Structure formats: structure tokens, C-alpha cells
Amino acid sequence: MQMNPHVLIVEDEEPIAQLLKYNLEKEGYRVSVAGDGEEALLLADEGKPDLVVLDWMLPKLAGIEVCRRLRSARDSRNTPIVMLTARGEEGDRIRGLDTGADDYVVKPFQMSELLARLRAVMRRIRPALADDKIAAGDVTLDRGSHRVKRAGKDVHLGPTEFRLLEYLMQHPGRVFSREQLLDAVWGSEVYVEARTVDVHIGRLRRALNAGHDFDPIRTVRSAGYSFDVDG
Amino acid sequence: MQMNPHVLIVEDEEPIAQLLKYNLEKEGYRVSVAGDGEEALLLADEGKPDLVVLDWMLPKLAGIEVCRRLRSARDSRNTPIVMLTARGEEGDRIRGLDTGADDYVVKPFQMSELLARLRAVMRRIRPALADDKIAAGDVTLDRGSHRVKRAGKDVHLGPTEFRLLEYLMQHPGRVFSREQLLDAVWGSEVYVEARTVDVHIGRLRRALNAGHDFDPIRTVRSAGYSFDVDG
DNA sequence: CATGTCCGTCACGATAGTGTCACGCAAGGC
DNA sequence: GCCTTGCGTGACACTATCGTGACGGACATG
Structure with missing residues (x-):
């Protein structure tokens, strides 16, 4: 596509x-x-x-x-x-x-x-x-079809979770603060609590890690989150 | 940041x-x-x-x-x-x-x-x-991914230890007094005991030197601490 | 209207991280 | 050698931060 x-x-x-x-x-x-x-x-x-x-x-x-x-x-x-x-x-x-x-x-x-x-x-x-897709590790994100796969299997994400993952995957390994993520994913004009990011990260994790034991989303205490391809 | x-x-x-x-x-x-x-x-x-x-x-x-x-x-x-x-x-x-x-x-x-x-x-x-990385000796500090490595192996640091190391590594060899470190790492508005720096230096050392015999952090008696790349 | 999906917020518990103290050792000065 | 001062560090109480289940509201669909 x-x-x-x-x-x-x-x-x-x-x-x-x-x-x-x-x-x-x-x-x-x-x-x-x-x-x-x-x-x-x-x-x-x-x-x-x-x-x-x-x-x-x-x-x-x-x-x-x-x-x-x-x-x-x-x-x-x-x-x-x-x-x-x-x-x-x-x-x-x-x-x-x-x-x-x-x-x-x-x-x-x-x-x-x-x-x-x-x-x-x-x-x-x-x-x-x-190519319309981003891939990192065993996760693939396709902007065109708006689909995410983990190890070949479809993963269902809500719109916000999708954009969140998309943003994180654009710079694998890089840590983003909650504020940066709010700016990039929610937009700078709406005000939402910073902790809301946590909740969406949690939902994203649950969807992404179902049936897997490695969690590609890393929490960096008092700094933010990043998407890591491994270890 | x-x-x-x-x-x-x-x-x-x-x-x-x-x-x-x-x-x-x-x-x-x-x-x-x-x-x-x-x-x-x-x-x-x-x-x-x-x-x-x-x-x-x-x-x-x-x-x-x-x-x-x-x-x-x-x-x-x-x-x-x-x-x-x-x-x-x-x-x-x-x-x-x-x-x-x-x-x-x-x-x-x-x-x-x-x-x-x-x-x-x-x-x-x-x-x-x-952005960017700082490297000195066998230690690298990456602000983007918020990671510290010694001889290629990941070292886990708390937020304060991370900032402390970051500050010291910015001027290798230079000695900073406890007051300077408090100002730079903790910020000038909070008051903490000067000896607290010692404790964090200790924790930083323990994390950084696990499995190594050279300690890159030098104590200068009655002056402060510095990060040294080599003996 | 009933149902389902997704969202933002809250509250609670778990835990990693923090600052302070106290004790003992080390480093000089004399 | 002795004394003073400075430093290293284990212990501990306290705090900040994070994960998550729960809930109500917005919105779309049938």
C-alpha cells in the first residue's frame, strides 16, 4: 500500500x-x-x-x-x-x-x-x-491500513493507543516525557492530566503483550517511556 | 532534557x-x-x-x-x-x-x-x-535513551545518580564542590544537607563499579569530587 | 433506547528512590 | 603516635512515582 x-x-x-x-x-x-x-x-x-x-x-x-x-x-x-x-x-x-x-x-x-x-x-x-510501515523487533505498525501486529498476529488498539505507539516507535530507544507525549499524541491545545499517559501506556501494554513475555515499552522512572526493541 | x-x-x-x-x-x-x-x-x-x-x-x-x-x-x-x-x-x-x-x-x-x-x-x-551522548573512558551516558553503560554493559541508575553522573562527566577531571553539585543537580531552590552528595556518590560508585576495579570517581579531600577518565 | 467502545480521571497499593543520621575508618597536621 | 577533620556506608523512615482496577461520560452504532 x-x-x-x-x-x-x-x-x-x-x-x-x-x-x-x-x-x-x-x-x-x-x-x-x-x-x-x-x-x-x-x-x-x-x-x-x-x-x-x-x-x-x-x-x-x-x-x-x-x-x-x-x-x-x-x-x-x-x-x-x-x-x-x-x-x-x-x-x-x-x-x-x-x-x-x-x-x-x-x-x-x-x-x-x-x-x-x-x-x-x-x-x-x-x-x-x-514504506508505510514501521517495524521494530517483532512489532509492525502499518499507517496505511491502521494495523498493528505482534509476531504476525493482529493487535487491536484504540486510536490514542495507536498514535502513542506510532510516536514511540518512530524513535526506538528514545525516552519521551509525559509532556512530550501529550504534545505529540494529544496535541498542545488540549489539556489532559499527565498521568493519563500512564493509563494509556498500561492499555497499550496489555494489548501488545498478550501472550508475550517481553515488554517492549520501557518505563524510565521520573523521565518517561520509550519503545525498545530488546533488552 | x-x-x-x-x-x-x-x-x-x-x-x-x-x-x-x-x-x-x-x-x-x-x-x-x-x-x-x-x-x-x-x-x-x-x-x-x-x-x-x-x-x-x-x-x-x-x-x-x-x-x-x-x-x-x-x-x-x-x-x-x-x-x-x-x-x-x-x-x-x-x-x-x-x-x-x-x-x-x-x-x-x-x-x-x-x-x-x-x-x-x-x-x-x-x-x-x-541531546546526544557523553563518553569518557569506558563509560557512556546517553541522554536520549536515558541509558548509562560501563564497558558496554547497562548500568541502572536512579534519577539523581543519573543527573549527578551527567554533570560530572560534562567536565571530566574537574573537581566540583558539594555546593556546586547541589546547585547543579538538585537545583538552587531546594535545601538538602551537603553530606547527601556523599551518599549519592557512594550509590553511584556502587552501581558503576560493580565488576570493575577502577573507580572513575575521584574524591578530593576537603574539595569535592570529579570524574576522571584514567589514573 | 440499548449496547459497545474508547476516553480521562481518580484512588489505592506496591516499590524504587531519597535524605538524614550515626558509626567507624582514613587522611593529614603536628 | 595522637588528635582533628573529612569521608564511606549501612540502616531506616519517608516520599515520589508508577501500575492498575474502577467509574462515569462522550460518542457512535444498531
């Missing part, structure tokens, strides 16, 4: 936007186009793009602003951003990278260079997209 | 300042508070904060001015700045980002959002502080 990556183009100059759209579609991407910053945020929110190509000079909402909002906590997917800047805007470029852009291309650009850059960013930031 | 980053809050409204202080400390930051711009520059100079939270509306010295001076040559550390602005001050916001602020949060804000933003800025600007 390999869906073509979805690219959002944010560019106010119509000819350039169309050129990009044409070439990217030929390359196999699904493409949306936004003409200004507000539209960009709207489309990003509902389209869940896998990658954003962002022009730096925009009407209504500056590129940096779009970049920052895309990067805000609601975007737990950490969508990679490639910005387009005009020659000589060194300061903007650096600020862009600081704000969370992943790469930039200087206008005017060779289409082939842009495509190469996009491929590179995709590979670097979301290797997971190449 | 454990070798607690130091945050300087510049905010003239006392209740907000206290709220911030409380939450940031709970999050594990060390916190200083400045009530106006002049105090801010003073504290920034002597406290060497890792991050500054800067209110835009200040008595005596406007936020933008503080921002500019923090950014001037004296601050070679390029300390990241997050500014707090009131809703609708778009112009200020942009000028702030131009002046060198790294991000902003609009008042009123959700605490969780601010915390997330601070974490993001820290990650972006100083990955070394938030």
Missing part, C-alpha cells in the same frame, strides 16, 4: 506554480497549489501533505510565518519544508532554516535540481514514507 | 512571571526572572542563560531594545530569544524577528504551547544541550 507522496506548493506567481505542478505530477507526486499563505495553512491542515514547497515572498502572510505555523505543535507529522528564495536573500534563508525549513532552493532554479532536492529531503526526513 | 538549561524570563507583570517560573521549573529548567530591561541585561550577562523568554512590553527599556542588545557582540553565545507579544502587534512581531528573536508566542497563551515552543527552539538552536 504505497501511496504517492502528496506535495503542497505555496507560490503566488501562477506560471511558476503551474510549472512546478506539471513537473511534480509527472514525477509521480500528488500536488496541491496554494496561492497565498492563508490558503496554504488551510490546505496543509486538510490535505496532510508529505512535503511543502514554500515560496518565501508571499502576499498576506510572509513565508516565515507560514513556515512557523506549519511547524507548530498541531503538525505532529513534522512535514518537511523546502523553501524557494530569490538570490541574495541570505538573511531570510538562514532565518528560514532556523524556523524549521529543511532545505532551500534559490530562484531561478533548474527543475532537475529542485526535483533532486525534494527526493533528498523526502529520503532524509521521512524514510518511513518510502 | 536533563542537564537543566538555564532560562531567563524578562517579564514585568509579576503574576505572569511567577506562573512562568513555576511551570518552567517543573519542566526541569533553571530559571531567573528579570522585572525590566536593565535587570535583564545584567542577569543575562552574569547568568549566561541558554534561552531568553522576553516580554515585548517592558518598563524602562523596550523589548526590542533588550533584544537588540542581547544580540549585540557581547553575546557571542547567540542565545535564542522567544518573545511574548500581545495579540495584534503584528508589526512588532515582524520587527522582533528581524531584530533577532527566534520565535514568538502571542499572549494570552497556553502554557503547554509555550513549553513546546521552547523545547523546539532549544532543539533547533542547541541540539547539543538537549
Whole structure:
């Protein structure tokens, strides 16, 4: 189940936007186009793009602003951003990278260079997209079919447990605090008790470890939880 | 996030300042508070904060001015700045980002959002502080996975022992007094007996040296302790 | 409406971790 | 050698943190 990556183009100059759209579609991407910053945020929110190509000079909402909002906590997917800047805007470029852009291309650009850059960013930031699945140890999580398996057998998880496991498995071994998990899984705008994380971890464990004796979820006292592939 | 980053809050409204202080400390930051711009520059100079939270509306010295001076040559550390602005001050916001602020949060804000933003800025600007491993001799300490190994084998440490070792390993060979260690590991706001450090050093030694004959922790009589990589 | 699923919160018990003390040994100074 | 001071550590009471069963509410489904 390999869906073509979805690219959002944010560019106010119509000819350039169309050129990009044409070439990217030929390359196999699904493409949306936004003409200004507000539209960009709207489309990003509902389209869940896998990658954003962002022009730096925009009407209504500056590129940096779009970049920052895309990067805000609601975007737990950490969508990679490639910005387009005009020659000589060194300061903007650096600020862009600081704000969370992943790469930039200087206008005017060779289409082939842009495509190469996009491929590179995709590979670097979301290797997971190449295959829709994450696997660690004997646990497999499939984003496409929304399924989790342990040792080949289906495991039923609630939506929150699924996202929790997904987030933990994205960085195996890494310990996340309850606050980090709340931010990433629940979102920064809702307030829930930190201990709620514990309860969901418990439910996740019960579902995941039924019939197994190794628990891949590690508790680190007064620090948080992590997903470990073993020992 | 454990070798607690130091945050300087510049905010003239006392209740907000206290709220911030409380939450940031709970999050594990060390916190200083400045009530106006002049105090801010003073504290920034002597406290060497890792991050500054800067209110835009200040008595005596406007936020933008503080921002500019923090950014001037004296601050070679390029300390990241997050500014707090009131809703609708778009112009200020942009000028702030131009002046060198790294991000902003609009008042009123959700605490969780601010915390997330601070974490993001820290990650972006100083990955070394938030992440990575320290190694010295045959001991490795990994902040990300919260693990300590001696000669490749896992060593289990309590939270305090972990932070203690982390602090010592950051400056191998350097001797820290009990007071310094209390300040850095326990925090300046709690009062505990200086001898408590001894007990934790003992526990740390027992865990770290099990099955080894070289003790990397050196006692310097009437001075303190240090982590030494070799005899 | 009845039923089922999932969620967030609470309360309780278990246990790992913490701070302090006291005792005895070790390290110097003289 | 003797005395003073500093350090190591077992013991212990206390606390913080974690796991989990229970419960009521939200929401969807039939």
C-alpha cells in the first residue's frame, strides 16, 4: 500500500506554480497549489501533505510565518519544508532554516535540481514514507491500513493507543516525557492530566503483550517511556 | 532534557512571571526572572542563560531594545530569544524577528504551547544541550535513551545518580564542590544537607563499579569530587 | 433506547528512590 | 603516635512515582 507522496506548493506567481505542478505530477507526486499563505495553512491542515514547497515572498502572510505555523505543535507529522528564495536573500534563508525549513532552493532554479532536492529531503526526513510501515523487533505498525501486529498476529488498539505507539516507535530507544507525549499524541491545545499517559501506556501494554513475555515499552522512572526493541 | 538549561524570563507583570517560573521549573529548567530591561541585561550577562523568554512590553527599556542588545557582540553565545507579544502587534512581531528573536508566542497563551515552543527552539538552536551522548573512558551516558553503560554493559541508575553522573562527566577531571553539585543537580531552590552528595556518590560508585576495579570517581579531600577518565 | 467502545480521571497499593543520621575508618597536621 | 577533620556506608523512615482496577461520560452504532 504505497501511496504517492502528496506535495503542497505555496507560490503566488501562477506560471511558476503551474510549472512546478506539471513537473511534480509527472514525477509521480500528488500536488496541491496554494496561492497565498492563508490558503496554504488551510490546505496543509486538510490535505496532510508529505512535503511543502514554500515560496518565501508571499502576499498576506510572509513565508516565515507560514513556515512557523506549519511547524507548530498541531503538525505532529513534522512535514518537511523546502523553501524557494530569490538570490541574495541570505538573511531570510538562514532565518528560514532556523524556523524549521529543511532545505532551500534559490530562484531561478533548474527543475532537475529542485526535483533532486525534494527526493533528498523526502529520503532524509521521512524514510518511513518510502514504506508505510514501521517495524521494530517483532512489532509492525502499518499507517496505511491502521494495523498493528505482534509476531504476525493482529493487535487491536484504540486510536490514542495507536498514535502513542506510532510516536514511540518512530524513535526506538528514545525516552519521551509525559509532556512530550501529550504534545505529540494529544496535541498542545488540549489539556489532559499527565498521568493519563500512564493509563494509556498500561492499555497499550496489555494489548501488545498478550501472550508475550517481553515488554517492549520501557518505563524510565521520573523521565518517561520509550519503545525498545530488546533488552 | 536533563542537564537543566538555564532560562531567563524578562517579564514585568509579576503574576505572569511567577506562573512562568513555576511551570518552567517543573519542566526541569533553571530559571531567573528579570522585572525590566536593565535587570535583564545584567542577569543575562552574569547568568549566561541558554534561552531568553522576553516580554515585548517592558518598563524602562523596550523589548526590542533588550533584544537588540542581547544580540549585540557581547553575546557571542547567540542565545535564542522567544518573545511574548500581545495579540495584534503584528508589526512588532515582524520587527522582533528581524531584530533577532527566534520565535514568538502571542499572549494570552497556553502554557503547554509555550513549553513546546521552547523545547523546539532549544532543539533547533542547541541540539547539543538537549541531546546526544557523553563518553569518557569506558563509560557512556546517553541522554536520549536515558541509558548509562560501563564497558558496554547497562548500568541502572536512579534519577539523581543519573543527573549527578551527567554533570560530572560534562567536565571530566574537574573537581566540583558539594555546593556546586547541589546547585547543579538538585537545583538552587531546594535545601538538602551537603553530606547527601556523599551518599549519592557512594550509590553511584556502587552501581558503576560493580565488576570493575577502577573507580572513575575521584574524591578530593576537603574539595569535592570529579570524574576522571584514567589514573 | 440499548449496547459497545474508547476516553480521562481518580484512588489505592506496591516499590524504587531519597535524605538524614550515626558509626567507624582514613587522611593529614603536628 | 595522637588528635582533628573529612569521608564511606549501612540502616531506616519517608516520599515520589508508577501500575492498575474502577467509574462515569462522550460518542457512535444498531
